[in-house]
Amino acid sequence: xxxxxxxxxxxxxxxxxxxxxxxxxxxxxxxxxxxxxxxxxxxxxxxxxxxxxxxxxxxxxxxxxxxxxxxxxxxxxxxxxxxxxxxxxxxxxxxxxxxxxxxxxxxxxxxxxxxxxxxxxxxxxxxxxxxxxxxxxxxxxxxxxxxxxxxxxxxxxxxxxxxxxxxxxxxxxxxxxxxxxxxxxxxxxx
Numbered sequence: 001x002x003x004x005x006x007x008x009x010x011x012x013x014x015x016x017x018x019x020x021x022x023x024x025x026x027x028x029x030x031x032x033x034x035x036x037x038x039x040x041x042x043x044x045x046x047x048x049x050x051x052x053x054x055x056x057x058x059x060x061x062x063x064x065x066x067x068x069x070x071x072x073x074x075x076x077x078x079x080x081x082x083x084x085x086x087x088x089x090x091x092x093x094x095x096x097x098x099x100x101x102x103x104x105x106x107x108x109x110x111x112x113x114x115x116x117x118x119x120x121x122x123x124x125x126x127x128x129x130x131x132x133x134x135x136x137x138x139x140x141x142x143x144x145x146x147x148x149x150x151x152x153x154x155x156x157x158x159x160x161x162x163x164x165x166x167x168x169x170x171x172x173x174x175x176x177x178x179x180x181x182x183x184x185x186x187x188x189x190x
Contacts, residue, residue, distance in 0.1 A: 001064075001163055002039070003155050003171035009143035010156070016110070017142045018134035020153040020173060021093045022076040023068030028092060028129075031060040036067060036092070050090045054129045058120045064096040064163075065132070075149070094121060095132040095155075098163055106163035113163065139174075147176045 026036040026044055034052050036044040045052065048067055056063075069080035069088040080088040097117035098106050105113050114134070121131045135142050139156055146154055153175035161170035 001165065001171050002167040003157075003173035004167055004169050006156070006172040006174050009139050009154070009174050011137060011140045013137035014159060015139065015156045016114075016134045016136045016159050017139040017154050017156050018095060018132050019142075019146055019151055020155050020175075021066040021068040021132070022078045022152040023066040023081060023093070026065065026067050026092075027098070028054075028061075028063045028065060028094070030054075030056055030058060030063070048090050051092055051128055054092065056120045056129065057122070059101050060099070061097060061101070061120060062099040063092075063094045063117065064098060065092050065094040067092055076152070090128065092129045093132045094129055095134075096163060109160040109162070110157055111159050143174065143176070151176060 024044060025039050029035045029037065034045070034054050036048065036051060038044055044067065051067065067081065068091055069077045069086060070091055071077050071088045077088040080086045081090075094117060095114075096110070097113045097120070098104070100116055100120065105116065108116075118131050121129060136159060139154070143154055146152075153173060156172040156174060158170045161168075164170075
């Protein structure tokens with residue numbers, strides 16, 4: 001799923017809110033090996049070898065998330081993703097579980113998928129995969145915190161939404177001032 005853009009943050013208990021990590025969106029396929037495939041179907045696995053050793057508590061899974069470079073303060077450093085020699089840690093922020101041990105979970109409500117994701121990541125000894133924390137209903141408070149930390153923004157998701165392909169109004173991306181400025185800079189260099 002791809003979020004639609006929204007100009008202003010909001011508060012609503014039918015929605016959950018989570019940070020928008022500045023990185024490469026990817027599906028992570030766990031099985032006999034670990035593979036990362038971008039939205040544009042590019043294989044990112046070899047580009048981020050530090051993620052290939054990730055292990056989870058499942059035989060197989062497909063996890064939606066964001067490959068992100070994180071500095072020592074826990075802040076994203078997007079430009080590090082493009083380098084081969086990195087000074088920031090590469091992590092995969094997991095935010096949705098599409099399939100678990102061969103069972104398709106996309107038709108389940110988002111909160112059930114997140115609960116299953118949290119279970120398989122719970123007590124994972126690998127610090128390169130992280131569960132994306134969220135709040136329910138408190139979008140304005142989270143947005144204020146993200147603005148204060150100069151993070152890119154947040155994603156609002158309907159708590160009962162199913163996982164469907166393409167752009168949707170069930171997921172909304174809301175950029176902070178820092179996120180809007182970063183996007184403007186990137187567009188100037190393209």
